Amino acid sequence: MNSILAECAAVTRKELVHLWRARSRMVATGTFALATLLLFSFAGGLDEDALRRNAAGYLWLGLLLASTLALGESFRVETEHNAIEMLLLLPVRPAALFYGKAIGNLVVLVIVGLVMVPFTVVLFDAAPKESVLKLGASIFLGAAAIAAPGTMHAALAARARSRDVLLPLLLFPLVVPCVIASVQATQLCIGGDAMGQFGAWLTVVAAFCVVHWSLGGLLFDRVVED
Amino acid sequence: MKNWNTVVGAVGIAGAALGIWGGLVYAPGDTKMGDLARILYVHVPVAWVAMILLTVAFVSSILWLTKREWRWDYLQEAAMEVGVVMGILLTVQGSIWAKPTWNTWWAWDPRLTSVAVMVLTFVGILALRAFVDEPVKRATWSATASVIGWINVPFVYLCVKWMRSLHQTQTPWGTMAPEMLQVLLFNTFVVSILCTWMVTVRYGIAAGERAKEMAE
Numbered sequence A: 001m002n003s004i005l006a007e008c009a010a011v012t013r014k015e016l017v018h019l020w021r022a023r024s025r026m027v028a029t030g031t032f033a034l035a036t037l038l039l040f041s042f043a044g045g046l047d048e049d050a051l052r053r054n055a056a057g058y059l060w061l062g063l064l065l066a067s068t069l070a071l072g073e074s075f076r077v078e079t080e081h082n083a084i085e086m087l088l089l090l091p092v093r094p095a096a097l098f099y100g101k102a103i104g105n106l107v108v109l110v111i112v113g114l115v116m117v118p119f120t121v122v123l124f125d126a127a128p129k130e131s132v133l134k135l136g137a138s139i140f141l142g143a144a145a146i147a148a149p150g151t152m153h154a155a156l157a158a159r160a161r162s163r164d165v166l167l168p169l170l171l172f173p174l175v176v177p178c179v180i181a182s183v184q185a186t187q188l189c190i191g192g193d194a195m196g197q198f199g200a201w202l203t204v205v206a207a208f209c210v211v212h213w214s215l216g217g218l219l220f221d222r223v224v225e226d
Numbered sequence B: 001m002k003n004w005n006t007v008v009g010a011v012g013i014a015g016a017a018l019g020i021w022g023g024l025v026y027a028p029g030d031t032k033m034g035d036l037a038r039i040l041y042v043h044v045p046v047a048w049v050a051m052i053l054l055t056v057a058f059v060s061s062i063l064w065l066t067k068r069e070w071r072w073d074y075l076q077e078a079a080m081e082v083g084v085v086m087g088i089l090l091t092v093q094g095s096i097w098a099k100p101t102w103n104t105w106w107a108w109d110p111r112l113t114s115v116a117v118m119v120l121t122f123v124g125i126l127a128l129r130a131f132v133d134e135p136v137k138r139a140t141w142s143a144t145a146s147v148i149g150w151i152n153v154p155f156v157y158l159c160v161k162w163m164r165s166l167h168q169t170q171t172p173w174g175t176m177a178p179e180m181l182q183v184l185l186f187n188t189f190v191v192s193i194l195c196t197w198m199v200t201v202r203y204g205i206a207a208g209e210r211a212k213e214m215a216e
Helices: A001-022 A023-043 A048-053 A053-087 A093-122 A131-157 A163-190 A196-224 B002-026 B035-067 B072-102 B112-132 B135-151 B152-162 B180-216
Strands: none
Touching: A001 A093, A001 B035, A023 A053, A023 A163, A023 B035, A023 B180, A048 A053, A048 A093, A048 A163, A048 A196, A053 A093, A053 A131, A053 A163, A053 A196, A093 A131, A131 A163, A131 A196, A131 B135, A163 A196, A163 B135, A196 B135, B002 B035, B002 B152, B002 B180, B035 B072, B035 B112, B035 B135, B035 B152, B072 B112, B072 B135, B072 B180, B112 B135, B112 B152
C-alpha cells in the first residue's frame, strides 16, 4: 500500500514539476477558458438576469472546453519521442501512473476554475450568496470528475489518429451527468441555497468521482500496456 | 452458417410485417392517447433491445480484456454498432411521439437526456475504433471505453423511477389489455430476431476484416 502511494507521489511530483516548467501552457489554457466566458456573454445577449442565472453554466462549459486542451496536452508530451515507453519502463504500476497524471490534470483544472470565478462574478454580476468554501468545493469536485475520465480518454486519444477530435467526442457525453450536477451546485452557491439542495448535487458529483477514479485505476494498465 | 443467417433474417422480416399489422390493426388503441400510443409497439421493443445490445457490448468488452479472444472483439463491435442504430431509432421514435403528446420534439427530461448521452457515448467509441489502425490497440481501447461508457445504461432504465420525469414509468403488464401485451411481446421477439441477424452478419464482417488485416 505504502509502495503504491509512494509511486503515485513520485508520478504526481513529476507531473507538477512538468506543469511548473511548462506553465505558459497553463496560462494559455486559462486564457482560452476566459475567452469562452466572454463568448458566452455575447451569445446570451444583454439580458443581465439571464446572464446571472446562467453564470454557473458558462463557467463549467468554459472549464470543460478548456479541459480538452489541458488533458490532450498532458499526453501529447508523453507521446512525443515515445516518452510514454520510457515511463512504462519505470518500476511504477500503471495505476500509480494514472493517479499521478490525473492529479496533475486536476491541479490544472482547479487552478483554471478558480481563476475563472472572479471573472464570472465580474462579467455576469454573479457574486456568490453562499460561502466561498462551498463554491471552492463544487469546483474541486467537478474538476476531479472531469480529470479522471479525461485522463483515461486522453491516454486513448493521444495515440489515435485525429486525437483532437476524438478526445471531446469521447469525453463530453461521458461527463454530462457531472457537468449537470456541478452547474447546479455552483448555481446554488451563486444564487443562494434556500432549499438546502447543495449537498445533494455535490453528492452526485462525488459519486461520479468515486466511479471514475476507481475505474481509471483498474483499467489504465490495459490502455498503456497494449 | 450463411443459410442459417438467411433463415433468421427472413423470419425477422416476416415477423416484422406481422408485428406491424398487430400494432396497427390487432391491438386496440389506448383509452387516453388513442392511436398515438401504437408507437409503443416499436418504441418499447427497440428501447429494450438497444439496452440489451449495449450490455452485450459491455460484457464482450470485459471478456476481451480478460481472455484476449478475438471473437469477443468482433461481438463487441457488432453489438455496439447495431445497439447505436437502435439507440438512434429510439430517439427518433421518441421525438415523433413527443411532438403531439408534449407539444415539443425534445424535452430536457432525464430519460431523453440520458438516452442521448448513451447514444453519443457509443458513437464516440465507434469513432475511436475508426481512428485506431493497430488491431490489438483498437480492441483493447474500445473495450476499455465501452466498460466506462456502459455505466450510463442502467441509469437510462432507472432514471424515470429515481427522478421527476415527463417520460412515463414502466407500465405494469397486468394493467395492459391482453392484445396489447401480446403485440408488445411479439414485437420485442421480432426486434430481437432482426437484431440477432444484424449482429451475426456484422460479426462475420468483423471476422473477415480481421482475417484481411492478418493477411496484410
